[in-house]
Amino acid sequence: MFELWMVRLPEIVIVIYALSIMLYFIDFIDQNQKVNRLAFWLLSIVWILQTIFLFLYMLQTGRFPVLTLFEGLYFYAWVLITLSLTIHKIMKVDFTVFFTNIVGFSIMAIHAFAPIQRPSELMADQLVSELLFIHITMAILSYGAFTLSFVFSALYLFQYKLLKEKKGLKRLWRLSDLAKLEKMSFVLNVIGVPILLLSLILGLLWGYIKLTYIQWYDPKIIGSFILLFIYSIILYLRGKKELFGRKLAIWNTAAFLIVLINFFLVSRLSSFHIWHY
Template identity: 65%
Template structure:
């Protein structure tokens, strides 16, 4: 009975999330501040519910819930909502919040409506350790930073196209200027890359301790280092080569697509990683 109520509450949360995005879309089309305010408070309610469920799950399992693909998706969605609320509060960039929450909603919907994997839960209990939890948490936070950076780059490309075609209007002004969009994308990658480095260091250390027979050519392992390489390449192009503009934004978008491939496809192909089902 309790599980049924929890499931219904999760579904209600997804509905509230969808309504919030709808109001953000109204604001996106018509610069409607009332719609924006309603959307923000609905999103705040979603965040509160997510946080409550996160703590309940932590109490039930006695650990931080990131060891299965479904736990990871939930924490990923919670991270995106948290970051979008922070951006909305301190940067006042409504379009960033709107596009970020489209991504967050997709992740949340996958988590809510996908079938429960009991085997993954059992496997998670077998793999639990503080070192592993820290490794995964840093990885998820780095992916959250890369996700918001991706949104900034997409908006940069939209803004760039509008300016090139001389499409002036309110929407153009609300997107933010190109330099700010590019700067925020860079800053978030500066945050994400060291988090990913720390995550990989801890993951390698955990694997040496717990999985001495681990296959180091596992798709997930290779994919994680590829993600680090492409984002390090982004920072190198920005800092050392002083690259700016559209080409750098396209690099960042392509890098995030690799993140998604690593997160979903390589995770499902992995022979040992916690995403494996």
């Protein structure tokens, strides 16, 4: 019975998740507040079911589920829903949940149809380290912050286009003003950069302690430091007032593409990160 629940629960989540996204899309097109509220509650149910699955998985495996890409995808999707629901309740910025969870649903779909990956006993023994767990968890949390930052930048570009073309004015009041969208994007980057930095420090510290030698030329290490460098440059230029507005939003959108490349592609090229196997 327990195993059946572990199989069926993600399938139920995907169905409810899809219904929620569809309702958010209807609200996006038709500005229907009743539909928006229903979509929000369905998404809340998705979050509850995801949290239950996460808890059951932890009971079954006896550890925090971040050791494989399969597990990391699920946790990433859970982080996105958690952050989007929290920011929506605090900031009341419409469409944030919709655009964020398009990304979240895509990740959940990849997770649902990906083959289940179970770490071998040797791998599990090697990875049983609080340093590594914290390293991976913080890395995913930083990716969650960068994802939401990208969403706010995308909303900025969308609203900028509407204002310039004087179209879709009915939606403008629901998107919040450009300054607020830019500020939220910046704040999320401010949160994500130090978390990613600490994650890299802990990861290297774990490698120094556990491994015979560290391959500094490994694609994952190089990719992660490039990602940190790019977002740090964006923060620096924003702080110096040399990068702002539409140009900042475009830079931030481009930087998020590197997040996706680093998470999905570079991890598979890495010999240092056995997490992805």
